[in-house]
Amino acid sequence: MNGKDVALDESLAFRGEGLEKVYQTGETSVRALRGVDLAIPLGEMLVLLGPSGSGKSTLLNIIGGLDRPTSGRLFYRDTELTALDDRELTRFRRAQIGFIFQFYNLIPSLTAEENVRLVTDIANNPMEPRDALELVGLADRCDHYPAQLSGGEQQRVAVARAIAKRPGVLLCDEPTGALDSSTGVRVLETLERAHAELGTTVVIITHNVGIAVMAHRILHFRDGQIARVETNEHPVEPRQISW
Numbered sequence: 001m002n003g004k005d006v007a008l009d010e011s012l013a014f015r016g017e018g019l020e021k022v023y024q025t026g027e028t029s030v031r032a033l034r035g036v037d038l039a040i041p042l043g044e045m046l047v048l049l050g051p052s053g054s055g056k057s058t059l060l061n062i063i064g065g066l067d068r069p070t071s072g073r074l075f076y077r078d079t080e081l082t083a084l085d086d087r088e089l090t091r092f093r094r095a096q097i098g099f100i101f102q103f104y105n106l107i108p109s110l111t112a113e114e115n116v117r118l119v120t121d122i123a124n125n126p127m128e129p130r131d132a133l134e135l136v137g138l139a140d141r142c143d144h145y146p147a148q149l150s151g152g153e154q155q156r157v158a159v160a161r162a163i164a165k166r167p168g169v170l171l172c173d174e175p176t177g178a179l180d181s182s183t184g185v186r187v188l189e190t191l192e193r194a195h196a197e198l199g200t201t202v203v204i205i206t207h208n209v210g211i212a213v214m215a216h217r218i219l220h221f222r223d224g225q226i227a228r229v230e231t232n233e234h235p236v237e238p239r240q241i242s243w
């Protein structure tokens, strides 16, 4: 198969070496990633922290196969993502990655269940949409339209949609950025539940230092690099978090 690596570490979900990303806009170039090396173990709960513009979303988009590094190599398990063509990268993303963004991106004319079904209809081994909605605590809201749901409930539908295809990895970019503390905690609980029950590797970008305590590790970004790695021996449960 394309891009197999001989020195494979089977305990890792992602391994990146020397990842660089340069955005070129006309005359201006921005070095968003400046030589990032990383290893993300399977089943890890990882938080990316750092100031605005430090490269967190750029890295998340690259590990999720939405974008490519300018240079460097990136592996997901035994597959070298940086050796895949566009079709193969899309196939990887569809099969393995669930994305959750700050704004929920639900289709307003579809019910919660139908929003989830959009994904399960094209997945290989999906959950029933109602089971995914039950897992996020919305069994009684399946027939509601997004406008009939609160912001936190809409985000939980987005989590259900992301986990329903049983992805190996959940990538979350400011998943609680638009939510107040108690609503945000319920969303974090659904991420923790997917992590615990499905063994999903979870990567969360946040500006909120309060959230970082639920992670196994925290990567601190600065100027396109990982400035510091913090290991958390005792991750706390989301219900103990507030901000």
Ligand SMILES: Nc1ncnc2c1ncn2[C@@H]1O[C@H](COP(=O)(O)OP(=O)(O)OP(=O)(O)O)[C@@H](O)[C@H]1O
Binding pocket: 023, 024, 025, 030, 031, 032, 050, 051, 052, 053, 054, 055, 056, 057, 058, 059
């Ligand atoms: N598509 C793009 N074209 C040009 N420059 C970009 C593009 N995307 C990001 N950048 C630049 O790359 C740098 C890193 O951006 P990135 O979005 O990865 O940072 P971030 O840490 O996620 O920031 P935030 O916390 O504000 O979302 C920034 O200087 C940004 O302006």
